[in-house]
Amino acid sequence: MVFAVEEINRSKTLLPGVKLGYHIRDSCALPPWAIQAALSLVGGDSISCDAAALPSNIEEHFEKRGAGHQSVPLIIGGSSSKNAQILSRILAPLSVPLMSYTASCPCLSDRLQFPNFFRTMASDIYQARAIAQLAIRFKWTWIGAVIANNDYGYMAVKVFQEEIQGAEVCLAFVATLERENIGRNARRAALAIQASTARVILVFSWYTDVRELFLQLDKLNVTDRLFLASEAWSTSGNLLQNPVSRKVAGGVLGVAIRSAPVPGFEHFLRSLNPSHRPHDEFLHEFWEKEFGCSPSINASSNEFPANSSPEKTSLPPCSGTESLEEVQNLFTDTSQLRVTYNVYLAVYAAAHALHSLLSCSNGESSSGQNISACYSPKHIKPRKLMEHLNRVNFTTPQGEVFYFQGADVPAKYDLVNWQKTADGKLKMVLIGRVDGFDLHLNESAIQWNTGSNQVPVSVCSESCPPGTRKANRKGEPICCFDCIPCADGEISNTTGSLHCERCPPEFWSNAERTTCIPRQLDFLSFEETLGITLTALAVSGVTVTTAVFMVFIHFRQTPMVRANNSELSFLLLVSLKLCFLCSLMFIGRPSVWSCRFQQAAFGISFVLCVSCLQVKTIVVLAAFRSARPGAEALMKWFGPSQQRGSVCFFSCIQIIICIIWLSLSPPVPQPDLDIPGLKVTLKCNMSSVVGFSLVLGYIGLLGCISLLLAFLARKLPDNFNEAKLITFSMLIFCAVWVAFVPAYISSPGKYAVAVEIFAILASSYGLLLCIFAPKCFIILLRPEKNTKKHLMAR
Incomplete structure (x- = not known):
């Protein structure tokens, strides 16, 4: 601050002809002391052991009230947010501007509560959001938090949680550090870190608290965590030089107050000497600690520095050759000017506001006339200075544009990384910056705590892989x-x-x-085992039927063949052969024509077959009825022509049903997409369930009638009653097709087709074997029974 004041006083463009003065008080970060110092400055009481005398080169200054001079119109201070809130509320009724260089609580942005507050330090909202953006960017979804047990820590966690909302980032735990019980709290926080699976830990606390936390982690041998640092400790030289930090906290990523060079400041520091500033108590104390001697007595006045006496000083007197030119410590290191630069900006902001106030400016009176307003340095009102502070806008000697947004300045931070050097020490490296809510990061410059280029992983659960x-x-x-x-x-x-x-x-x-x-098309093919088996059964049925047909042809003149209506028997064998053959149409890739013909062939073949059996049964019943007295004419109605006509009539009904069905809504090949699985069955989709039901229903109707008629004729007196054979065959036929319906509905994909083929083959074999097997047995193996005498015998 002193350097900035003296630099402004030397300027020929900023406040020309006006010299700034200052008083410095040390509040020791205690609110009561801060209040006392602020009221002392405002009230003009200069009697204080912490007061520094005005420099001798100040020509004009704001003189103290009570001695005929004006009181200080602006205070730069309130370093902590707590002190800043207290001071701002006390000074607000007096309209005295308060400008802080490190108070960062977002609450201080409230102009209604703190109308006289300004700061050159950004609100903590921005650094908390920046850290949240880092977590989101590196996909750290499981983070632990250690915070100070005050508004600083709780605000940071609140803003952090608001920023990560919706980004699937969670806090594994939140541990607090209270300065009054730092030992116990640090131990508890270290145990929480050790127990948690979180590998990234956010720490929002003062550097002395963090030092104790690192000590406890070292005792627990927890050295594999990555820490995200707030500005309160990310640039702490004390922590960087601490051997414990090297073990526990390698690779720290932190947000730091923006650093900027101040030309001439290092020379100013190194040229400081108590002999040139005899009333500077701070410099006097520093000199004693640095060189181990007491600064020389003022030769001209023969006085000790302020607040010092020969009795108080036990150190030997300094030789006068001591100099800071070769001293290397934190005080003389100007490579990272952060809080220092904030103080520098605060002084320049006050100077520019004062410059604007002292410059003659055009205003407007209540009558609407332009007037010229000029203020004298001896008649400055703090309220006017505060108004000009609100409008201040200037470019610093470093070329940075500066202005206030309410109480705040545009947020600017550095992103730093703690990296290990070749000798094992830690150094702080700049890896990016934060401008407002924008994050600019050089990821390739980061040295991770793992020692590799891989970003550390901190998740509660590993990301779910595809699938x-x-x-x-x-x-x-x-x-x-x-x-x-x-x-x-x-x-x-x-x-x-x-x-x-x-x-x-x-x-x-x-x-x-x-x-x-x-999806892969699947159908019942001739190449698979099921298709081959059903094909073999169908071909076997055709072969057996043909063989029976040949036997009946060869023995067509025998009583056995002639007695059982040979013409209908031959027609029945032909229809059975068609039944066996039609089953083959269901095997293979379905096509438009195969879908149409397979159902028509199936329906017509079975109707033809059942019609023959029905007519045969009717003929048997008619024959025995005609043997009764007075019923001789009954057989005239069931002669050969009537039998053929009946078969044709029954078959034509089925043909008409099939023609109407296939004309209006025929089956079409369509994949069965409702069945789950990679393979989808290509089958003949029944576009009209009604048509298919009519075909099956008509076959069932004829079958039931035939079964009923055969059942009625089963006990007719005859040595070889064919009605018995028809009864058994129709029982099998009906049983097969009754079982077919639920089996067909419940079978998936191509197995439904296999069920239908099996029903066709089973019913066909049932008819063939039940009706023709006994006859072939007698014809071929019992020829002695194949006589008219044997057949006519009772």
Whole structure:
């Protein structure tokens, strides 16, 4: 501050002809002392052991009230947010501006509560948001927090949580540090860090608290955590030089107050000497600690420095050759001017506001006339200075544009990284900056605590890989979850997916559930085992039917063949052969024409077969009825022509049903997309269930009638009653088709087709064997029974 005041006083453009003065008080960071110092400055009481006398080269200054001079119109101070709040409220009624260089509480931005407050330090909102952006950028979703047990810490956690909301970043724990019980609190926080799975720890506290925390972590041998530092300790030389920090806190990422060079400041510091500033108590104390001697007695006045006496000083007198030119310590190091630069800006802001106030400016009176207003340095009102502070806008000697936004300045921070040097020590390296809410980071310049280029991982649960989805654990934060594999037919092709997406109907998920692939068409083919088996059964049925047909042709003149209506028997064998052959049409890739013909062939073949059996049964019943007295004419109605006509009539009804069905809504080949799985069955889709039901229903109706008629004729007197054989065959036929309906409905895909083929073959074999096997047995193996005498015998 002294350097800035003297630099301004030497300026020919800023406040020309006016010299600034100052008083310095030490509040020792205690609110009562801060209040006492502020009221002393405002009230003009200069009697204080902490007061520094005015420099001898000041020509004009703001003189103290009570001695005929004006009181100080502006105070630069309130270094802590707590002190700043107290001072601002006390000074507000007096309209005395208060400008802080380190108070960072967001609450101080409230112009209603603190109308006289200004600061050159950014609000903590910006650094908390910057740290949250770092966590989001590096995908640290599980973070521990250690904070000071005050507004500084709680505000930081609140802003951090607001910023990470929706980004799936969670706080694993929040531990507090209270300065009054720092030992116990630091131990408790260290145990929380040790127990947590979080590998990244956010610390918002004062550097002395952090030092104790690192000490406790070292005792617990916790050395694998990455710390995110607030500006309160990220640039602490004390921590950087501490051997414990090298073990515990390598790779720290932190937010720091923006550093800027101040030309000439290092020369100013190194040229300081108590002999040139005999009333500077701070310099006197520093000289004693640095050189171990007491500064020389003022030769001209023969007086000791202020507040010092020969009795108080036990150190030997200095030789006068002591100099700061070769001294290397934190005081003389001007490579990182952070808080220092904030103080420098505060002095310049006050000077420019004062310059604007003292310059003649055009104003407007209440009557609307332009007037010229000029203020004298001896008649400055603090309220006027505060008004000009609100409008201040200037460029610093470093070329930086400075202005206030209410109480605040535009937020500017540095991003720093603690890196180990070749000799094992820690150094602070600039890796980026923060401008407002914008983060500019050079990731390649970061040295991680792991010693590798890989960004440390800090998560509660590993990200769910593609093919899985997140499932939150009950009662735990959203960052803790399980990875559930996607169901069949669903995929997730991104890491950390919340949901699995359903594949389109024509697609299915691959084995990894990461992509949808086209579904493979499947059908009952001639190459697979089931298709080969059914084909063999069908061909065997055709062969057996043909063999029976040949036997009946060869023995067509025998009583056995002639007695059982040979014409209908031959027609029945032909229809059975068609039944066996039509089953082959269901095997193979379905096409438009195969879908139409297979159902028509099936329906017509079975109607023809059942019609023959029905007519045969009617003929048997008619024959025995005609044997009764007075019923001789009954057989005239069931002669050969009537039998053929009946078969044709019954068959034509089925043909008409099939023609109407296939004309209006025929079956079409269509993949069965409703069945889950990679393979989708290509089958003949029944566009009209009514048509298919009529075909089956008509066959069932004829079958039931035939069964009823055969049942009525089963006990007719005859040595070889064919009605018995028809009864058994129709029982099998009806049983097969009754069982077919539920089996067909419940069978998936191509197995439904196999069920229908099996029903056709089973019913065909039942008819063939039940009706023709006994006859062939007698014809071929018992020829002695194949006589008219044997057949006519009772």
